[in-house]
Amino acid sequence: MMDSLLNSITQRQPPLTETLVELAQINSGTLNWAGVNQVGWLLSEMFCSRLNCHHQQRSLPAYRLIRTDGTVVEHRLGDLHILSKRPDAPLQVLLTGHLDTVFPEDSAFQQCQWLDQQTLQGPGVSDMKGGLLVMLEALSTFEQSPLAQRIGWTVILNPDEEIGSPSSASILAQQALCHDLGMIYEPALPDGQLAGERKGSGNFTAIIAGVAAHAGREHHLGRNAICAMAEFITAVDQLNGLREGVTLNVGIVNGGVTTNQVPDQARCRFNIRTRIREDELWCQQQLQKIIQQINTKEGISLTLHGSFGRTPKQLNQAHLALFRLVTDCSAELGVPLSWESTGGCCDGNNLSAAGLPNVDTLGVLGGNIHSHTEFIKISSLVERARLSTLVLLRLAEQPGIWSRTRA
Numbered sequence: 001m002m003d004s005l006l007n008s009i010t011q012r013q014p015p016l017t018e019t020l021v022e023l024a025q026i027n028s029g030t031l032n033w034a035g036v037n038q039v040g041w042l043l044s045e046m047f048c049s050r051l052n053c054h055h056q057q058r059s060l061p062a063y064r065l066i067r068t069d070g071t072v073v074e075h076r077l078g079d080l081h082i083l084s085k086r087p088d089a090p091l092q093v094l095l096t097g098h099l100d101t102v103f104p105e106d107s108a109f110q111q112c113q114w115l116d117q118q119t120l121q122g123p124g125v126s127d128m129k130g131g132l133l134v135m136l137e138a139l140s141t142f143e144q145s146p147l148a149q150r151i152g153w154t155v156i157l158n159p160d161e162e163i164g165s166p167s168s169a170s171i172l173a174q175q176a177l178c179h180d181l182g183m184i185y186e187p188a189l190p191d192g193q194l195a196g197e198r199k200g201s202g203n204f205t206a207i208i209a210g211v212a213a214h215a216g217r218e219h220h221l222g223r224n225a226i227c228a229m230a231e232f233i234t235a236v237d238q239l240n241g242l243r244e245g246v247t248l249n250v251g252i253v254n255g256g257v258t259t260n261q262v263p264d265q266a267r268c269r270f271n272i273r274t275r276i277r278e279d280e281l282w283c284q285q286q287l288q289k290i291i292q293q294i295n296t297k298e299g300i301s302l303t304l305h306g307s308f309g310r311t312p313k314q315l316n317q318a319h320l321a322l323f324r325l326v327t328d329c330s331a332e333l334g335v336p337l338s339w340e341s342t343g344g345c346c347d348g349n350n351l352s353a354a355g356l357p358n359v360d361t362l363g364v365l366g367g368n369i370h371s372h373t374e375f376i377k378i379s380s381l382v383e384r385a386r387l388s389t390l391v392l393l394r395l396a397e398q399p400g401i402w403s404r405t406r407a
């Protein structure tokens with residue numbers, strides 16, 4: 001029975017490929033809410049018709065971005081979808097995937113193209129429209145087994161992962177509490193491995209106000225915000241290397257209007273990656289020292305916005321048991337797998353922070369994600385769907401050992 005189920009997936013590559021091309025060619029850059037919704041509708045319809053599950057569609061709060069002058073601009077986001085089945089079963093599995101991509105509506109990268117018979121290039125084919133189809137295929141196959149009765153599951157399709165899941169984070173955290181384990185369909189690491197530990201991440205915006213003055217007539221009356229920002233950036237950069245696993249990257253800087261005016265505004269945005277939870281406090285303290293120093297300058301005032309949106313994903317015993325289950329299943333299918341740590345983060349960080357053990361790279365194999373040469377190894381749609389199906393079947397064989405005390 002198990003073998004025939006797993007083998008049935010092998011026939012599914014042509015329709016999966018066709019659907020993947022269709023989904024990838026609908027632009028769903030995070031801020032293109034209409035495109036995200038289109039992908040969400042198509043997918044949730046496929047989930048509902050193949051899985052006969054409960055479906056809920058939720059609108060999310062707008063995404064707030066801080067402008068140079070400190071004012072806030074709000075971006076509408078696409079809807080989040082929750083699909084679920086058998087909420088009373090003894091074991092509850094949370095499966096998540098994101099609908100958005102990093103490619104905006106006006107990106108030059110909108111179409112799929114075959115690089116060779118095995119390699120399809122296209123926006124989001126790996127990250128992670130391919131993964132969403134793997135999830136659907138695995139659940140559909142699993143549902144044909146009598147063991148399916150032992151597992152209840154919830155699928156979350158969120159619209160804002162690529163900007164750090166600011167508006168879906170609270171729903172992810174809430175859902176994590178009422179499940180036993182998580183399966184996330186981010187693409188595998190470039191060598192096919194699973195991601196183990198993941199760094200935490202925070203995004204910050206520093207805004208400096210100075211005093212404007214005419215560059216020729218009253219230069220001495222001005223207080224140059226850009227020069228103060230240059231000092232701030234240098235000090236932030238010098239924190240690199242001081243603490244193991246902590247990196248700070250200034251990514252965006254702007255300010256000023258014209259060369260004949262002392263600029264009274266400057267802004268920079270930077271990202272911090274952390275290895276362990278305690279790193280956050282250390283960073284906050286170092287930043288405070290730098291800010292105090294800058295703010296001693298007469299006429300200059302620096303304010304810092306932002307926070308650590310994602311805490312590091314550290315592996316506890318429950319995580320390790322789940323990783324072993326996945327690698328055992330993969331070995332059984334003839335594909336030896338292991339896991340390694342990575343500096344990137346994803347919703348796996350969020351679920352871990354809420355106490356839910358999870359494997360977050362169950363999606364497809366491919367590469368060059370977040371670039372215009374993103375590709376998928378097309379055979380991995382089937383391979384990875386077989387892997388997830390087997391994992392679900394193994395979980396269902398012994399639901400008791402995987403269930404935990406839930407909220």
Ligand SMILES: [Zn+2]
Nearest residue numbers: 098127128186
């Ligand atoms: Zn992704």
